[in-house]
Amino acid sequence: MLGLGYLIVDDAEQQLRNERLRLVTSGAKTLASGSLDALVTRDYELLERWVSSVLLTEDYAYAFLANPAGQILTHTDLEFIARYTKPVRLNNYAPMTREIPYRGLTVTEVIYPAMLGDQHLANAHVAFYPGRSNISAIRTFKFYALILGSLLLMLGATLIIVRRHTAPISQLTQYVSQLSLEHDHPALNSALLEHQDEVGMLSRAFNEMEIRLITAFEQLRNEEGRLRERVDERTQELLLANKELETFSYTVSHDLRSPLRTIDGFSLVLLVDYAEQLDEEGKQHLHRIRRGTQRMAQLIDDILELSRVSRxxxxxxxxxxxxxxxxxxxxxxxxxxxxxxxxxxxxxxxxxxxxxxxxxxxxxxxxxxxxxxxxxxxxxxxxxxxxxxxxxxxxxxxxxxxxxxxxxxxxxxxxxxxxxxxxxxxxxxxxxxxxxxxxxxxxxxxxxxxxxxxxxxxxxxxxxxxxxxxx
CATH class of the missing domain: 3.30.565.10 (Histidine kinase-like ATPase, C-terminal domain)
Incomplete structure (x- = not known):
């Protein structure tokens, strides 16, 4: 019976750990998907705001974005910006979790790829201190429960843990999974915000993060509108420039070739019809004129071809x-x-x-x-x-x-x-x-x-x- 109680509490501990890992994974996913436009436009100020919004509680160690080559684009710890981290190979671009050292402590890091279609733009890294969570308190509780050997207390403690932690965390996880910046989603249960434990801290942090994300998203949407306007303006300018270039090409082709053909034609007439009246020096001059006009005509053809190749x-x-x-x-x-x-x-x-x-x-x-x-x-x-x-x-x-x-x-x-x-x-x-x-x-x-x-x-x-x- 004592062993059964141990297994029940151990299962509750593992469930809480998994739920917490899922929350961090959701945060990494939100960072990866939310920063796509900023990555494309290389808006590092917006990237910094996205990364800062991910750190919810003191349990979180850091968050940063790195390109596939390992260069850190932005980091909550400023001294790491522009440094390189070891490139991570994600299996089929699936999220990855690992334990790594950080400032003398071991952190759990979740890595989530930022994908735009088939293009791998960056990796989102979010890490937390597993040793600072409520899991340590659960282990202490389990230790004393085993010493007392009371199966009833063990079962009671398990029910309390499930009721006070697992259920609220499940509600919080469900809320995070339904969170959307573009569509309506259920509001966060106000009861979760009133909790005085870690669940309450996480709930309040997620609520604040949602507000910051919505604000950032609105700013991003406004910036996107302005960017589209600038792109449309540049497109119209480019179309106008191409039209002017086509007009210029036509002018070069028609207006410049015509006098060249005239010069070449009359030079040939002089060489053929007035050959007996010209000395050798005069003929050489006419030949040079013809070669020059033909070379100019060829140069015009080559320039026009270079222009057409470009367009x-x-x-x-x-x-x-x-x-x-x-x-x-x-x-x-x-x-x-x-x-x-x-x-x-x-x-x-x-x-x-x-x-x-x-x-x-x-x-x-x-x-x-x-x-x-x-x-x-x-x-x-x-x-x-x-x-x-x-x-x-x-x-x-x-x-x-x-x-x-x-x-x-x-x-x-x-x-x-x-x-x-x-x-x-x-x-x-x-x-x-x-x-x-x-x-x-x-x-x-x-x-x-x-x-x-x-x-x-x-x-x-x-x-x-x-x-x-x-x-």
Missing amino acids: TNLIMTTCDIATIAQEVREELEFNQPDHQFQWQIADNLFVRADRHLLHILLTNLIGNAWKYTGKTPQPCIEIGSITQADAITVFYVRDNGSGFNMKYADKLFKPFSRLHGREEFEGTGIGLATAYRIIERHKGKIWAEAKPGEGACFYFQLGKINPKNLI
Whole structure:
């Protein structure tokens, strides 16, 4: 019978401990879900208010938010802010409870992930001192009850514990589980607020926390409204800027090309119809005029293409780089059939990308290789891929042409930047800038390696695309 009484009291103790852990878990969940908008907007002041609102009683040790890398974003203990804690791996992003040391004492810490859809923004950590709870009093009561050996007193004490603690805590837990900032929920039982024990302290603390949360939520909702207004204003400004850019592009295309065609056309008429009346110097001047107008027309085309690349919507499909590279090869060989090249194009170079932009990218990269191997005795262009240690596929275009000095590599992808004189190789300096912008639109990377006289190799990888940028 004595053993039965021991088990009854022990069960009550365990139930109270579990209920208390559930309350702390609910607090961690509230912190994780309530701070999502502040995490997205990086509003650290609002994050600090959320974290401060979680500490309900002196039994709580601390509360903080840390990003997945372990950096502490905000902490109730100010000296820990901006420090790093050991990153926590949550199994399937489920809450986790652990015992850890803190300032010479052992605390129970609950970790709850802050998730926005499938994105893991941060972890909410809430810890409390298990040794400061009413559990110690229960253990003392159980000890004396066992010494007295009175089964009736044990049963009576158990009934009192269940009636005075378990039932109120169950009511408090039910209230916390129904707590919602956006919908109506039952009010907290006023009798719980009048308790003079730990249950009363928790009830009053939760009541105060609810008031603070509702106030913070209203402030957050108002701030969200103001933020939406600012986003709408910026969106309208961006739409207006795009419209103005389209108008400017049309003006450049129409108003600038027309006089260039006139100059080029009349220069050609002079060369053909008045050839006998012109000396060699005059003819050379006309040829220079024609080359200048044609170069200006090509520069206008390249600038317009760079503008379109920056504004076009992405249409993502599965593309074979090998097939597109073969198309570019055929275009180059058709335009310059006297160029004899050795080609090495690997098979099955599949990637998710916008095919139109990918064709422009390869036209610029392969066209570059074609141009800068024009003076090489045995020119060779190679297109392939390599897989890095992190399983990311990197594609490349390699040639054995003139190459360049790597100390000037930072100028490669800037508009109008050229590493060779126009006397050596023609060009406008826009092609690689366009290639860089295409890679940037695909959230990827592009870089080059080269040596003077030994050729160059351009590497690029295509990253993950935000679905909002797709059609």
